[in-house]
Amino acid sequence: MTHLLIDAGNTRVKWALVRHGEWLDHGALEHHRIATLAQVTAGHAPVGVLGTNVAGAHVAEAIAAALPLAPRWLTPRERCCGVINRYDDPAQLGADRWAALIGARAACPGPLLVVGAGTATTVDVLSAEGEFLGGLILPGEALMRRSLARDTAGLPLAEGDPVDCPRNTRDAIVTGCLQAQAGAIERMFRHIGEQPGALCVLAGGAAERIAPLLALPLRRIDDLVLRGLARIAADEAAGGADDKRILG
Numbered sequence: 001m002t003h004l005l006i007d008a009g010n011t012r013v014k015w016a017l018v019r020h021g022e023w024l025d026h027g028a029l030e031h032h033r034i035a036t037l038a039q040v041t042a043g044h045a046p047v048g049v050l051g052t053n054v055a056g057a058h059v060a061e062a063i064a065a066a067l068p069l070a071p072r073w074l075t076p077r078e079r080c081c082g083v084i085n086r087y088d089d090p091a092q093l094g095a096d097r098w099a100a101l102i103g104a105r106a107a108c109p110g111p112l113l114v115v116g117a118g119t120a121t122t123v124d125v126l127s128a129e130g131e132f133l134g135g136l137i138l139p140g141e142a143l144m145r146r147s148l149a150r151d152t153a154g155l156p157l158a159e160g161d162p163v164d165c166p167r168n169t170r171d172a173i174v175t176g177c178l179q180a181q182a183g184a185i186e187r188m189f190r191h192i193g194e195q196p197g198a199l200c201v202l203a204g205g206a207a208e209r210i211a212p213l214l215a216l217p218l219r220r221i222d223d224l225v226l227r228g229l230a231r232i233a234a235d236e237a238a239g240g241a242d243d244k245r246i247l248g
């Protein structure tokens with residue numbers, strides 16, 4: 001009973017093939033290579049495809065066209081797998097954020113700050129009781145650097161690593177954009193920081209660049225969204241004990 005799990009973000013499509021909780025294979029594709037998903041499933045004959053997509057209808061269509069069976073796309077609900085969604089309109093929450101919260105809850109008990117450092121950075125507060133209390137959306141560090149290059153006359157697309165106290169334009173940009181990420185994360189951590197066992201769980205393509213700047217209890221789990229989808233698929237296979245209305 002192999003399942004294909006898909007995390008379609010605004011930069012890349014991440015995927016994993018899982019069977020009875022075992023990860024057979026996984027990978028990441030840029031949008032222009034989505035058609036190669038066909039090779040991923042060849043020889044595996046998945047019985048189901050469960051995914052999150054925040055990259056728009058054209059990406060959903062390209063993924064569907066590459067696969068032998070129709071993907072089911074996750075829609076955030078009021079509760080699922082021990083997580084309660086306190087967004088004003090639960091369905092408006094990004095499906096990737098919802099799956100990441102579920103994956104984080106399954107991996108780590110206790111109060112969490114769940115950070116998705118991708119195209120955008122999301123910084124979400126999950127209480128010890130499993131309540132998603134709310135969170136931030138800000139441009140990711142690469143998007144911040146690109147926007148400075150695009151919308152100013154004098155700034156380049158700066159690349160490189162952060163420094164302590166920048167004394168040139170390139171270092172000022174790189175360090176500024178990374179510190180903006182770290183600062184937002186550290187400020188949101190104050191919501192749970194006083195509680196026993198409080199932990200920041202960091203995922204996403206930019207995690208490696210942000211992690212060294214963070215002065216807080218940290219665990220990196222790079223495939224948090226896919227892990228959440230695996231948890232949901234397992235719950236569903238067990239009869240959806242926690243919530244029968246998982247999918248939209």
Ligand SMILES: Nc1ncnc2c1ncn2[C@@H]1O[C@H](COP(=O)(O)OP(=O)(O)O)[C@@H](O)[C@H]1O
Nearest residue numbers: 009010011012117118119120140142204205206
């Ligand atoms: N090889 C890479 N290709 C694309 N993005 C990368 C790469 N290495 C690091 N990044 C960083 O990862 C981000 C994309 O991460 P990802 O988690 O895939 O985002 P999304 O879920 O939005 O598609 C980029 O914005 C950039 O900051």
Ligand SMILES: CC(C)(COP(=O)(O)O)[C@@H](O)C(=O)NCCC(=O)O
Nearest residue numbers: 009010054092093094118119120137
């Ligand atoms: C915030 C996001 C753009 C993050 O997407 P990503 O960076 O992973 O590509 C996505 O979760 C989204 O479109 N959310 C819907 C709005 C919301 O969560 O309130």
Ligand SMILES: [K+]
Nearest residue numbers: 116118120122
């Ligand atoms: K994100």
